[in-house]
Each structure stands twice: as C-alpha cells, then as structure tokens.
Amino acid sequence: MHLAILTAIVVGVFTFLIVRSLRNAKQTALPDNRSKHEAFVNADEFDEMVLETSHKTPVMVDFYAEWCGPCRNLTPLLAKFADDYQGAFLLAKVDVDKNEQLSQRFGIRAMPTVLLFRDGKSVERFTGAKLPHSIQYILTKHGIHEPKAAASNREDLQE
Template sequence: MSADNVLHVGDSDFDSVVLKSDLPVLVDFWAAWCGPCRAIAPVIDELASDYAGRVKIAKMNVDENPITPGRYGIRAIPTLIIFKGGKVMDQITGAVGKGAIEAVLNRVLS
C-alpha cells in the first residue's frame, strides 16, 4: 500500500525516471519480507505528499530488481538514496525517523 505520488521503479526504467529527473529523487530500496522496510513505508508515503513538486519519491523492490541495487552497493535494506542531477547526494541505511530523512532532503534542496 503506497501513496498515489510514490513512483515504483525497476531496473529497466531507473535511469530514465531517477537519473534523468529534473527534480531530486529519493529512492527507497526495500523488500516485501523486510520488517524495517514495512515500518518506514508510511513515512515514505507522507514524505511523497509533503515534498510533492519538489522531490520525487520512488520505491525499488530489491528482490525483483537486482541490477540497480548492485550498482549502488546496497547491502542492507531499507536503504534510501537521494539523487540529484543523476548523482548520489546522500544515503541513509536503516529505518530512521521522518525528521532524519527530512533533514537530508532539506539539505539537498538548499
């Protein structure tokens, strides 16, 4: 269950949706079996609403899309990576609170 403004990306469309985006993109690398991933899902949905028009929020299921997580060295989930202009701006690993994610997003936006 995810918010209407959360994008779901895969290996096939990652470059076009994330790396070529005009807006910064937060990508949540997750898996269905991951408890901490499910725990932060409502936070990700809230951020998608809070930052609509300023940041794209995307989710990538690591079990269904192994290439991209491998490319970015994802070893633990959830991992959140913030991309801007096709480059990695910051990364958060583990289930953290909304405030910690907002602090990183606000830094990237400033």
C-alpha cells in the first residue's frame, strides 16, 4: 500500500515538473519577430541560400540556439537591422542544435556567433551579443549602408 502511494506521488511530481518545463520552454523561446529580409536556413540549403546569394547581396548568418540567453537578446536586434537596412543584406538564421554539421564546418563553439558572407566567403565574425553601434560599425566597414530614410527616421526619434 505504501509503495503504491509513494509511486503515485513520484509520478505526480515528475508529471508536474515535465509540464512546467514544457510551459517554460514555450515562454523562453526566441521571439519570432522576423524581418522579411530574414530566413531560417538548414544544412541542405546553406550553400545555395548563403554562399551563392552572397555573390549578389551580403548575407549575415546568425548561429543561435533556442536555449541561449544572449541569442534571445541578439535575435530581435539583428531582425531590426535587417528591416532597417531594407535588403542591403540578408539575415540567415541557423539553429546549431538542428544543424551540427554547419556548426562544425564553420568552427562555431559559442552562441550566438554571427558570420558575414560576401562573394561566397566569410569576411567578418563576432561572438556574443553586441550593442547596436557595434553591429552598425561592422556593416559599414563592409560597405553595407542603411537607406537614408531609415537613418533619418531613427535620428528624428532620438531628438
């Protein structure tokens, strides 16, 4: 009798913990505030969507993980840059947990890691969350400029 009660309590506690864990996972998932200049990319389509596209348009690749705290800070910032720059570069998102071969191929050891591709090659790399001015500096350094209308709108908001 005591064994049955103990088993019922253990099963109940584990069920509660699993349900709570699933509920928390939904609440802490990366925000889905994608830009129309952003796409999720997997290993099968990486060469075409990133390397080939980078011959025409620079591609910023964000290697992220759902469980990564700094990724949750960087994701909306990169999406905003992709929107503000209105196609001056494309943002590709790679989930490292679902694309381990890409992580190995590009030596990704920490998240988030962002690579900028031009002409089929990685020309810039940074790891960790960055402040907006740091990202803007990297883009400008590689000849990627924000359209004047978007920049002047941001200046108007700051005044």
